[in-house]
Amino acid sequence: MYLRLRPLAATAATATTLASTVFASTVLRPFPYTPGARLQSPLSHTRRCYAARTPENKRGEIDISAYPPERIRNFSIIAHIDHGKSTLADRLLELTGVITKSGKNKQVLDKLKVERERGITVKAQSASMFFEHDGDKYLLNLIDTPGHVDFSYEVSRSLAACQGTILLVDAAQGIQAQTVANFYLAFGEGLDVIPILNKVDLPTAEPERAAQQIESTFEIDSSNILRISAKSGLGVDQVLPAIIEKTAPPQGSADKPFKALLFDTWYDTYVGVVCLMAIKDGSIKRGDRIVSSHSGTKYEVTEVGIMHPEQTPTTQLQVGQVGYIVCNMKSIAEAHVGDTFYREKCPVEALPGFVPAKSMVFAGVFPIDAGEFDSLNESIQKLTLNDSSVSVHKETSAALGQGWRLGFLGTLHMDVFRQRLEEEYDANVLITSPTVPYQIKYTDGVTKFIRTPADFPDAATMQDFVESTMEPYVSATLIFPEKYLGNMLELCTTHRGEIQNHTFIDETRVMLKCQLPMAEIVTDFFDKLKSKSQGFASFDYEESGYQSSDLVKMEVLLNSEPVDALAAVMHKNSVVTVGRDIAKRLKEVIRRQLFDIIIQTAANGKIVARETVKQLRKNVTAKCYGGDITRKMKLLNRQKEGKKRMKRIGKVELPQEAFLSIMTKSQD
């Protein structure tokens, strides 16, 4: 039965009792009737998806007040990259009528152009669905999260708005490194984890084996694991009932003052800043005034709604629900992810918020045309609002002028950010080679973080004032078939890794743990991992602090002038190979000009390697038919002078590849 009487505000006690009833027995009871309670307007129940298709008022706002916490499930899907999260999200949205089954809807929640082009999820997205189970209507909020390690910050933020999660595992590939990392992330957040095996339609699928791996690795009973094909839809109808039955409803009370966690924001060209919030207590509607705990700034709410899958206004948002709020937030710097919002004059205790994302990789970003500095500044600000894990500092380079030093979570994150800047904001930028944050301990006890190689002390300073240099390390997990064990051990050791242990997750698959310098991952570690395991190894890591290391600065000189933007920091043992490599690669990418370009790499005050890009010859005497030798000499001398002048004042044109080629090692 669809319609029932319900009080507008269920008491906390009622909510808790119902919640435990739902959880314990999955038999849902009708809401207790409170005399005087308002009757909810009937909703169409001809289809399972109904509410959003029937606007309740003239403004087109729908009424979702019929969904107290016990009728809500906030869940996410976590998995290793490409295990089918976005495809499953599509099927669930189709099943609940949020999108049509036209076949045109592919990875609906991958909204960004970069996501569609690369086939990866970069940004967590949410979508609300209405679903009927055992005669009761539910509001289900799905938060699709990225799978790649660089975006795990997005995952952990999204998990803070959920109570349950689907751990999706490709039945053909089995558990991979990010399955393990994401499971522990969800487990640490105290979420109810529902393992599901996907891609059972594949001829190579081995669901029994994958189930065994789940049981042995996570100690989860594998006897009831759902087996589905998100592609064909097989078994997908069992997923939402499982979510309702096996995950807890959100906590909170409708009677308490409004309290909400801001867990995502983005910039909308028409309405400005849009805040995605999880409502922890109370309710909010258009016209209410709210306050940011972080800044104390007051805002008037101009619209509230749910993502269905686009922004769909609702009459209100209440406890347990996840939705968006537009509140005249003009400045993009105002939205602070992790902030707690409360109703004006009803302050509440702020929620713990999030530990800020730590940048693992830094790179300089400069406008190709210096005149575009201001517009690029604005674009970077807007994009960082949408991706708060990017840290921004202004930077000035002698070679490249005014720009920024941006901090990213990894190199894929950096590349995606650049692509979004170019595609969504039409920016024309040059990005310098990525570097990790180093630490320098000086003899006077001061410790300094080095985000740009240009700031790394030179050889003389190192000798006189530096006590030690340190670099960031990560705890890495690799999972691969046993036959690649030799290759993987070699890969880790050649990248200065310290092997910790290796265990078998089943008869043929190995999980290897090791400590690796972060700087080694920034290079072509992933490419080598893929080629040395023929694509069968997966990799994940988390930072594990700093370790002392013998570091030196490698300078690049073009015609004897050091180019600060090409400098790099590296381990002293790599100096010769990397120095030669950089010089060689720069020679390949620098165009020939009307003068010789001498490329030198130097470390500790010594030249390590030298290459020459030969000049383009211009025959200035070609037009001198016959004529006397003095005229020819005059022209040749003038050309020589010109060349000298160009050597002195002319700028060597460096292409983008020159900057990105610095950290890519070509040996081994």
Ligand SMILES: Nc1nc2c(ncn2[C@@H]2O[C@H](COP(=O)(O)OP(=O)(O)OP(=O)(O)O)[C@@H](O)[C@H]2O)c(=O)[nH]1
């Ligand atoms: N055969 C088969 N292919 C599937 C199934 N589910 C997903 N795929 C395919 O697997 C690939 C990856 O699917 P996605 O849904 O993009 O995977 P994802 O986990 O969202 O990927 P990221 O967001 O990048 O982590 C796509 O080519 C899908 O068509 C399935 O059940 N069977």
